Amino acid sequence: MSDVLALMDEWGPERVVCVSDSRTGMKGVLVIDNTARGMGKGGMRMSPTVTVTEVARLARVMTYKWAGVDLFFGGAKAGIAADPRSPDREAVLRAFVRALSQEIPRRYVAGLDMGLTERDAAIVQDELDDRGAAVGTPHALGGMPYDALGVTGHGVAEAADAAAGEAGLTLSGARVALQGFGAVGHAAARRLAELGATIVAVSTAHGALHDPDGLDVARLLALRDEAGDALVKEYRGGRTLDLGAELLVPAEILVPAALQDVIGADAASRVRARIVVEGANLPTDPAARRVLAARGVTVVPDLVANAGGVVAAGFAMDARHSPFRPDPGAVFAAVSAKVRENTVRVLAAARDQGTTTHEAAVALAQERVRAAMELKGRLPR
Numbered sequence: 001m002s003d004v005l006a007l008m009d010e011w012g013p014e015r016v017v018c019v020s021d022s023r024t025g026m027k028g029v030l031v032i033d034n035t036a037r038g039m040g041k042g043g044m045r046m047s048p049t050v051t052v053t054e055v056a057r058l059a060r061v062m063t064y065k066w067a068g069v070d071l072f073f074g075g076a077k078a079g080i081a082a083d084p085r086s087p088d089r090e091a092v093l094r095a096f097v098r099a100l101s102q103e104i105p106r107r108y109v110a111g112l113d114m115g116l117t118e119r120d121a122a123i124v125q126d127e128l129d130d131r132g133a134a135v136g137t138p139h140a141l142g143g144m145p146y147d148a149l150g151v152t153g154h155g156v157a158e159a160a161d162a163a164a165g166e167a168g169l170t171l172s173g174a175r176v177a178l179q180g181f182g183a184v185g186h187a188a189a190r191r192l193a194e195l196g197a198t199i200v201a202v203s204t205a206h207g208a209l210h211d212p213d214g215l216d217v218a219r220l221l222a223l224r225d226e227a228g229d230a231l232v233k234e235y236r237g238g239r240t241l242d243l244g245a246e247l248l249v250p251a252e253i254l255v256p257a258a259l260q261d262v263i264g265a266d267a268a269s270r271v272r273a274r275i276v277v278e279g280a281n282l283p284t285d286p287a288a289r290r291v292l293a294a295r296g297v298t299v300v301p302d303l304v305a306n307a308g309g310v311v312a313a314g315f316a317m318d319a320r321h322s323p324f325r326p327d328p329g330a331v332f333a334a335v336s337a338k339v340r341e342n343t344v345r346v347l348a349a350a351r352d353q354g355t356t357t358h359e360a361a362v363a364l365a366q367e368r369v370r371a372a373m374e375l376k377g378r379l380p381r
């Protein structure tokens with residue numbers, strides 16, 4: 001745990017709970033970062049490589065993301081070290097949730113992150129026999145299935161449109177390269193195409209595709225439904241690239257929407273896009289952000305660009321104990337308004353203060369978290 005102790009600072013994390021189960025081989029962690037503005041809320045991820053440090057870093061992003069959209073929840077994230085394609089995934093998920101029955105839903109409500117779907121949110125509710133245990137459940141359970149609806153990706157595309165406007169570009173005809181075609185990536189592609197952008201590259205863990213004249217987004221979306229992960233192998237047209245090369249193709253806009261830490265200082269010096277919109281959490285590191293800023297590349301930070309998920313989760317938190325379903329139209333409208341407003345605000349603040357956009361977004365969020373900590377007597381004496 002020494003790595004996590006090293007991550008602890010005045011903001012958190014307040015609570016790190018590691019759990020395991022010998023019968024299923026389950027190993028996982030819940031990190032509750034800062035609850036000054038409300039209880040722990042954030043997605044649950046399943047990945048064979050997840051680490052305690054990764055989940056703690058993601059939980060910190062959640063603290064800032066909730067504050068950034070000015071909704072009253074605290075930052076939290078959960079991670080299960082397992083392959084989401086494993087036939088044992090349900091048993092592992094159930095064991096994880098059972099082991100955290102003291103935390104869920106009293107201190108933490110689960111949501112969707114990488115590797116988990118609406119059906120998993122339903123399993124979390126089932127395991128604890130509590131409709132309040134998770135959000136992101138299917139419509140048939142009265143939930144707000146924000147991944148299936150593509151709410152986060154929709155917001156990412158709206159952020160791209162707002163940032164393009166600030167940079168004097170229009171999305172119409174702009175070339176976009178995307179990493180990841182999961183819950184966030186596919187919905188971002190769909191909305192970007194609707195807004196007139198040309199998607200020139202996409203990738204999944206199985207490979208990357210590039211066509212400088214534009215990929216057929218409708219075909220890619222249909223293949224995702226038909227072929228799942230193998231969509232890049234099934235697509236006819238374009239040429240395949242080594243994984244990671246999709247980040248560096250000529251394009252006006254780059255949307256990393258898969259993994260964390262994919263753009264370091266070296267990749268940042270080779271990115272060809274004028275705008276980077278962070279669909280994923282933590283795709284860039286601080287050195288990369290400085291390199292991009294120095295090169296005049298506009299970065300819309302994760303906590304701004306992918307905040308559609310928290311806005312939807314906010315609606316879903318309200319609806320957990322209500323017989324009424326949230327109206328998807330109202331959710332999409334709120335996501336669009338909030339993400340656009342925050343994109344413009346953060347880009348302007350960074351320009352005015354001479355900071356990176358991440359520094360500007362975090363400063364705004366910290367101001368709100370600090371105010372709550374002060375009111376609750378949580379600041380150091």
Ligand SMILES: NC(=O)C1=CN([C@@H]2O[C@H](COP(=O)(O)OP(=O)(O)OC[C@H]3O[C@@H](n4cnc5c(N)ncnc54)[C@H](OP(=O)(O)O)[C@@H]3O)[C@@H](O)[C@H]2O)C=CC1
Pocket residue numbers: 112113114115116146147152179180181182183184185203204205206228229243244257258259260279280281282306307309310
């Ligand atoms: N879901 C949400 O509402 C939110 C998600 N996020 C963040 O967005 C990111 C993506 O999450 P989400 O879309 O939910 O996850 P999913 O599990 O739905 O999709 C992940 C996608 O990334 C692809 N991928 C995995 N590894 C690589 C790789 N090495 N190179 C290229 N693509 C890869 C996967 O491919 P394959 O299918 O082949 O495995 C898949 O297409 C994460 O950082 C998450 O934290 C942020 C806010 C909200």
Ligand SMILES: O=C(O)CCC(=O)C(=O)O
Pocket residue numbers: 041042043044065110111112113135136281306307309310313
């Ligand atoms: O809080 C949620 O339910 C999902 C949002 C999330 O995990 C994220 O924005 O990364």
